[in-house]
Amino acid sequence: MPSAPYAALLDAVRGVRWPARHAVRGVAAGVHHSHRRGSSPEFSEYRVYRHGDDPRRIDWRLLARSDRAYIRLANERAILATMLVVDASASMAYPEPTFAKWQMAKQLAVALAAIVHAEGDPVGLMIAGAGDARGLAPRSRRGVTSEIARLLDGTVPAGRAELGRASAGARTSGRVVIISDFLGDADATLRVAREQIAAGGEVHAVHVVAQDELDPPSRTIMAADPEDDSVRRPLADRSRAGYLSAFAQWRAALATDWHRAGATYTMITDREPADRAVRRITASGAAEARPA
Amino acid sequence: MSWLFPGYALAGVIAAAAVVGLHLIMHRLPPLARFPTARFIPPGTARAIRRALRPDDLLLLALRVATLLLLGAALARPVITPDRRPVATVVAMDRSRAVASIDEARERAASLLDDGDVLIVFDSSARELPVSDSIATIERSDAQGSLSAALLAAMQAAARIREDADSIEIVLVTPAVREELDAATDAIRAVWPGRFRLVRVAADSSPAPANARGVANATTAPPDDAVAVAAALWGWGEATRNVRLVRRGMSVEDSAWAREGGVLIHWPVTSASAPSIDSSGAVMAAGAVIVAPFARHGVPAHGANVASGQPVAGWVDGRAAAVERQSGTGCIREVAIEVPRRGDLVLRPSFGRFLHALGAPCGGAMDLRPMPAEAMERLTRDGPLALAAALPGSTSESTLAPWLLIAAIALALLEPLARRRRVEE
Numbered sequence A: 001m002p003s004a005p006y007a008a009l010l011d012a013v014r015g016v017r018w019p020a021r022h023a024v025r026g027v028a029a030g031v032h033h034s035h036r037r038g039s040s041p042e043f044s045e046y047r048v049y050r051h052g053d054d055p056r057r058i059d060w061r062l063l064a065r066s067d068r069a070y071i072r073l074a075n076e077r078a079i080l081a082t083m084l085v086v087d088a089s090a091s092m093a094y095p096e097p098t099f100a101k102w103q104m105a106k107q108l109a110v111a112l113a114a115i116v117h118a119e120g121d122p123v124g125l126m127i128a129g130a131g132d133a134r135g136l137a138p139r140s141r142r143g144v145t146s147e148i149a150r151l152l153d154g155t156v157p158a159g160r161a162e163l164g165r166a167s168a169g170a171r172t173s174g175r176v177v178i179i180s181d182f183l184g185d186a187d188a189t190l191r192v193a194r195e196q197i198a199a200g201g202e203v204h205a206v207h208v209v210a211q212d213e214l215d216p217p218s219r220t221i222m223a224a225d226p227e228d229d230s231v232r233r234p235l236a237d238r239s240r241a242g243y244l245s246a247f248a249q250w251r252a253a254l255a256t257d258w259h260r261a262g263a264t265y266t267m268i269t270d271r272e273p274a275d276r277a278v279r280r281i282t283a284s285g286a287a288e289a290r291p292a
Numbered sequence B: 001m002s003w004l005f006p007g008y009a010l011a012g013v014i015a016a017a018a019v020v021g022l023h024l025i026m027h028r029l030p031p032l033a034r035f036p037t038a039r040f041i042p043p044g045t046a047r048a049i050r051r052a053l054r055p056d057d058l059l060l061l062a063l064r065v066a067t068l069l070l071l072g073a074a075l076a077r078p079v080i081t082p083d084r085r086p087v088a089t090v091v092a093m094d095r096s097r098a099v100a101s102i103d104e105a106r107e108r109a110a111s112l113l114d115d116g117d118v119l120i121v122f123d124s125s126a127r128e129l130p131v132s133d134s135i136a137t138i139e140r141s142d143a144q145g146s147l148s149a150a151l152l153a154a155m156q157a158a159a160r161i162r163e164d165a166d167s168i169e170i171v172l173v174t175p176a177v178r179e180e181l182d183a184a185t186d187a188i189r190a191v192w193p194g195r196f197r198l199v200r201v202a203a204d205s206s207p208a209p210a211n212a213r214g215v216a217n218a219t220t221a222p223p224d225d226a227v228a229v230a231a232a233l234w235g236w237g238e239a240t241r242n243v244r245l246v247r248r249g250m251s252v253e254d255s256a257w258a259r260e261g262g263v264l265i266h267w268p269v270t271s272a273s274a275p276s277i278d279s280s281g282a283v284m285a286a287g288a289v290i291v292a293p294f295a296r297h298g299v300p301a302h303g304a305n306v307a308s309g310q311p312v313a314g315w316v317d318g319r320a321a322a323v324e325r326q327s328g329t330g331c332i333r334e335v336a337i338e339v340p341r342r343g344d345l346v347l348r349p350s351f352g353r354f355l356h357a358l359g360a361p362c363g364g365a366m367d368l369r370p371m372p373a374e375a376m377e378r379l380t381r382d383g384p385l386a387l388a389a390a391l392p393g394s395t396s397e398s399t400l401a402p403w404l405l406i407a408a409i410a411l412a413l414l415e416p417l418a419r420r421r422r423v424e425e
Helices: A004-012 A061-065 A100-118 A144-153 A163-169 A188-200 A237-262 A272-282 B006-024 B058-076 B102-112 B146-162 B184-190 B228-233 B252-259 B347-359 B373-381 B401-425
Strands: A027-047 A070-078 A082-087 A123-128 A132-140 A177-181 A202-209 A223-225 A228-235 A264-269 B023-027 B032-034 B048-050 B085-094 B118-122 B127-128 B165-175 B194-200 B217-219 B243-246 B263-266 B281-286 B287-292 B310-315 B320-327 B330-335
Touching: A004 A100, A004 A272, A004 B217, A082 A100, A082 A163, A082 A188, A082 B373, A100 A123, A100 A144, A100 A177, A100 A202, A100 A264, A100 A272, A123 A144, A132 B243, A163 A177, A163 A188, A177 A188, A188 A202, A188 A237, A202 A237, A223 B373, A228 A237, A237 A264, A264 A272, A272 B032, B006 B058, B032 B194, B085 B102, B085 B146, B102 B165, B118 B146, B127 B146, B146 B165, B146 B184, B184 B373, B194 B373, B228 B243, B243 B252, B252 B263, B281 B320, B281 B347, B287 B347, B310 B347
Parallel strands: A082 A123, A082 A177, A177 A202, A202 A264, A223 B032, B085 B118, B085 B165, B165 B194, B217 B243, B243 B263, B263 B330
Antiparallel strands: A027 A070, A123 A132, A223 A228, B023 B048, B118 B127, B281 B287, B281 B310, B310 B320, B320 B330
């Protein structure tokens, strides 16, 4: 069972469903619409009997009525493995001292893991921070949500994260959720995401932004990028407007790029209630599974 | 508390105010802060001007302000002074023979005294009356008063109490008669940087003691004694009618005679002590001076007190050549001057004047006439009171200044540490 800080959130998101955006290719039975047609009770359509079809699937009543042989087709459901890729770079450790962005990222990851696990799907974790990415391969056994929470709680965001490489390591999963502020290697990450989407996967970009980044405090500071010492700019009244405009433009461009790539993009602020953010993520781009 | 150099304290305050102003208008780098989206800030001037109603580096500001204030205070040299009165008074009360009523003098003096004030009593000499002694214990003296002695003692007492008040006033309670003035009075008066106040009491107008003995009566002197010859030659003058000259040992009868109001001049021919030859000696008495190579003797003892009387003649180096001691209503004058047997010293007019001075009535010739107006004016001289700070020996030491300087240096050493901490923040 995840620790107490997550208990309230998990209670709030209990019952939330996160259907796949497209029909999945999985073989194992699950809850998501599958590309395959099978003999499940869920009737889908009739098809003319072809040589090689299983004769036991012929609908004899229809044959009697129409004098033609048709077989019944039904929708199959499969599992969808989800990999959560969490950015643990230094830029996520903001604002001090609460590190609210990192706290939000952890809560989103744990809540989404719980939702996926509740649907019987495997869920895994990849933490991209200083050094090599580490994490947990997708699994559906009991306690995986707690393991994910434990791994995240034991991580301190620092250094630069190779998010693109971490995302590439999660390519085998049907669904990849990238939880990041995208201030690192956003282009590489997007490239990997495109590849994954082209391969039939599902990618969700969850953009975590601090409220202080959207609306900086009015005092004059020498702003220093925690991931690049060479970047130091004075943030004062006269540069504030330029900053707000540039940042907004970048966010808009980021959203457009992710949408164009075929992924979902959701921007979450650190002050938004986590359960509401989770619902927005799970609801964004939801679509019925379409048969192949 | 007072400041020896208050300008430095003011300079410290001005400098501290300037530092506060500079901290409010800051031309410096803003504080460094982590900001992940810093790359979106337009590149601009690193040094930003900002005006703050309240500086955020309060510790550094406090250190700098405190350093400047302490340094200014140290250079200004503060002196902690006890509570000072506006005016302290030194009363010099005359108890000499010139005072008609000692009660009047006591009463006038008591009315002028307040807590912390000083009372000087004087006749031919002056002394401070201890606080424990009552003014009622002061008795009238038959000695001649000396304003010079009174002024000196009063000024010394004033210097001693200078820390108690901002100004010092000296009040003379005296009949202010002529005989109390001498050649040193004006010079002593000129030293005092303020005015004197004169409270006049009645002068004694009683006549001089009755002199019923007639002319000088030289006794026990050989006929060829030089002094006896000079006394016969020059006489003792109008004021010396009651004089007995004794050239050898004094008898009981001589002492009794003196006690009854006479002026007994005991002028031994020789002395038991070995003389010292004064090659160019001079001896003076009441303005009369005789110059000759005298053989000096010590003033002979009389009874238990040696030379404890009032000097009536002195050598040029200030040592007593003759002293007068009161005896009953008269007096005995011991003279220690060996007059040469040969020579014409005693025939000189200066010797005659000297004899007249020696033969003056007990206590010297009385002149109780009022002081001349010009002398009075020189003595009292209108003007402000003397400032205590102007008196010699005023405190110029500041015990606080070294500690303030040490504190300022300590804060100055802490300032770089605070500044470095500020930069790191």
